Amino acid sequence: SQQGEEDPQALSIQEGENATMNCSYKTSINNLQWYRQNSGRGLVHLILIRSNEREKHSGRLRVTLDTSKKSSSLLITASRAADTASYFCATDAAGGSYIPTFGRGTSLIVHP
């Protein structure tokens, strides 16, 4: 079963615009991670946010976490064509075995 569910399933924007994607999950978590997957390539870890954190930044990425709503958002600012990829959130359940459970992903297309 997939714990996290990303929304929207697909997003199409112009270069320079911001992209926001959301992740909702069902049970309490220890951590939430965001990964990127380019076409035909493996997943790359982007950022991890712990359950006691509310916001984290890494370069053009901003992640927020609202544990009361069981949701997270990933914001990519000033998007580039190279940001075109699928983005997955992965959660590991509180009290679990540190195994991240991935959602179905958001497919982002950035038009040059």
Next chain:
Amino acid sequence: EAGVVQSPRYKIIEKKQPVAFWCNPISGHNTLYWYRQNLGQGPELLIRYENEEAVDDSQLPKDRFSAERLKGVDSTLKIQPAELGDSAVYLCASSSRTGAYEQYFGPGTRLTVT
């Protein structure tokens, strides 16, 4: 630092045939994961190794899938016999230790069963 290496990158077989995938994790990484990713889905864990011990294999279809990690380094995932529904990308990942959270993924093996 070399990344996670997987081979082959692509494999096409007929149903009922056996197939094997190989993974070499990042040097020094004790934890190794095998995932299956179906088209349009996120990866789903098949098995996790701590060194040479399989510590989480509840999602591995044991009637046809097997895995091993000899000497706690390289790992092999085997399917015998393959079914049409096994067509997917098989991803290997490693992390320095359990609880390190950040996993490093290989490029995957795309399996097509005809």
